[in-house]
Amino acid sequence: MxxxxxxxxxxxxxxxxxxxxxxxxxxxxxxxxxxxxxxxxxxxxxxxxxRSRGPVLAQVLAVDCSSSMTWPVEKLHAAQQAAVAAIRKLPDGTPFAVVRGNEQAAMAYPDAPRMERASARTRARAERAVHALVAGGGTCIGAWLDLSRRLLTEQDAPIGHVLLLTDGKNQHDEEMPLARVLEDCAGRFVCDAWGIGDGWDGQELLRITRRLHGSASSVREEAALPAEYEQLMSRLLTKxxxxxxxxxxxxxxxxxxxxxxxxxxxxxxxxxxxxxxxxxxxxxxxxxxxxxxxxxxxxxxxxxxxxxxxxxxxxxxxxxxxxxxxxxxxxxxxxxxxxxQHTDAQVEHFEQHQRLGEAVAAATDAHRRGRRDLAEHQLGRAAQLARAMGADEQLARLARLVRIDDAQAGRVTLRPDAQAVDFQHLITASSHSTYGPAPGTGGGSAAGGAPGAGPGGGGTVPCPACPGRAPAAARFCPSCGHRFQEQP
The missing domain is CATH 2.60.40.3670 (Immunoglobulin-like)
Incomplete structure (x- = not known):
């Protein structure tokens, strides 16, 4: 190291x-x-x-107000409460705005395409505007991001941030193509996105947040959203x-x-x-x-x-x-x-994370096509990888979808009540990686190799039974479960 x-x-x-x-x-x-x-x-x-003069942050809250947000009624109410929680966390002087999103993007607060400075008066007005939001129409996330970009471009705050909430998929891409908008927005601001309800697309949220250097998250219970927004804003204000x-x-x-x-x-x-x-x-x-x-x-x-x-x-x-x-x-x-043939242990850790995400995506696609057997197989592979990485939180999330019979061997059974939205929650959760091996435990280094990094040390080796790799001292392959021969 x-x-x-x-x-x-x-x-x-x-x-x-x-x-x-x-x-x-x-x-x-x-x-x-x-x-x-x-x-x-x-x-x-x-x-x-x-170190800084003036506000560091400029904040846009983009709230999905499409017709799907009207049912159940708790969904729109949670979105309103979450937006209010975020507004209340803004320090005085912070430029902010609230965007109402459906098949178009419109200003919820202020009522013109500009941003206001946070104060007791403007926060109170913004709260009233948020509570007055009415849902209706379709979903065009590109339009929401494009309006956010135009608002933030006029601000001199060094950090621009968009907090996006949606319960659905992008429906009107021909109106404002998301791919083009992401290219226009890249490097202009950071975007964190949240899924709520049961109709959103985890891969779509990842596509947005990976391009805009944010993170994708979701809540299973609508009532949990305001507290999550508060925590996210608290972290954001430390940047x-x-x-x-x-x-x-x-x-x-x-x-x-x-x-x-x-x-x-x-x-x-x-x-x-x-x-x-x-x-x-x-x-x-x-x-x-x-x-x-x-x-x-x-x-x-x-x-x-x-x-x-x-x-x-x-x-x-x-x-x-x-x-x-x-x-x-x-x-x-x-x-x-x-x-x-060795690989650095930290490199292998994050490549395993990538393979876990790929397995979850493949399982989601198989479940959508009615291939429960293939979905089960891919979730078993995900369980193997999580077990090999020691990612207990990932295993716990997988256990919502499958009964884990033997994580090391990848034997799982898909639960009969597994729903499509459960896979979306797993997709966003799998995008949050763990830190990996501690410094000094990798397979080698620019300084010439960590202690114990030779064969049998901290590196990885290829499995003879599959294309995967395993820690050099492992007894089993994390990808296929193959038992390695004992070293003399």
Missing amino acids: ETGTARGGEAGQVTVGLEISQWKYLSSEAGDPQMHAILSVQVDGTGGGG TVPELAISVTAMPGCTVRYLKQVFPTEAELAAEDGTGRFVTRAWGDETRRYQLCLSADPSGRPHREDLQLAVVAVDVPGGEVRLPPPRPCLVHWTDNPALS
Whole structure:
């Protein structure tokens, strides 16, 4: 594990830490060699105050007011109470607005397309406007986001945020295509989205939030929504660093395939103007993890020695921030399969999370098509992966849909009362990842390998019975349940 954490700055100063975890050994005979690494970025000290003049946050609440929100009546009431709870949390001076969404987008508060500054008077007026909302019409989420973008563009607050609530699927995409709107909104604001009721689409919410660097969530009981909104707003108000850039400088013969956020949720990152600079949004005191993928060509490169593939650096534009030094990502070309077949334990952890999400999505699709047997099989695979990762919370959520007979072997039985909405709740829950192995327990590092990282240590190895991989010291494959031979 390579660590470059800057700590111990002056009181009130923000500090940033950077760690890189990788297994540096790659086969020189591989057809398309790729180096994967996990970057851990930590920000501390954002609660010190005194770094910002004026409001940091500009907030838009987008409330679904389509006709489906009228039944049951508790649904619209919960949405109104949640919006009011969020409004009450806004500090004085915060620009805010409420958007009423159906097949179009309209202003609920204020009554013109602009934003108001939070005060006792404007909060009270906004509450009255929210309680007066009437549902009717269809659903065009693209229109809601487009109006939100136009409102936030006129604000000078460094962090723009949209809190979107819906109980349905996007019905009028031809009116305002969601794909085009997401491209227009990307980088302009962060969007968190919530599903309520039983008609929303979890994959659609993930498509929005991954593009806009937010998270997708849902509630099973309408009455729980206001408290969830309060908690989300409390977390949001601790974020005072508008953006943090991660720069990846590739060496000759190396290219950057991608950089994506994998913890606490998955988010898409696009390099600015085709460079290796990736901008992340809205930070408080927190740690996020990113998966970096590099392509490398071993032709003409020395073997059996460490070579620098890329340099990773972090930067906070315009901020008085204590930064860590740039860190290298290394490669060690080898023809020894005992080394090249390993994978870093942190990389494998997040790839297992991705496979779990894919299994849940496949199960959802199978259930929708009436293939209960296939849905059961995919949920069994999800249970295997959750068990292998030690993701007890994920197993508990899976247990709402299946009876888990043997998680390690993937034997589950779909519950007869499983509903389509249960799968949607599972989709959003599965998008929230766990932190993964602690620093220093990966299969290798840019510093030359963590203790015990060789065969049988913290890395992973391929399973001989399936395409999956397993921790080097595991007795069973987490993907297929194959029992490994005992090592002498």
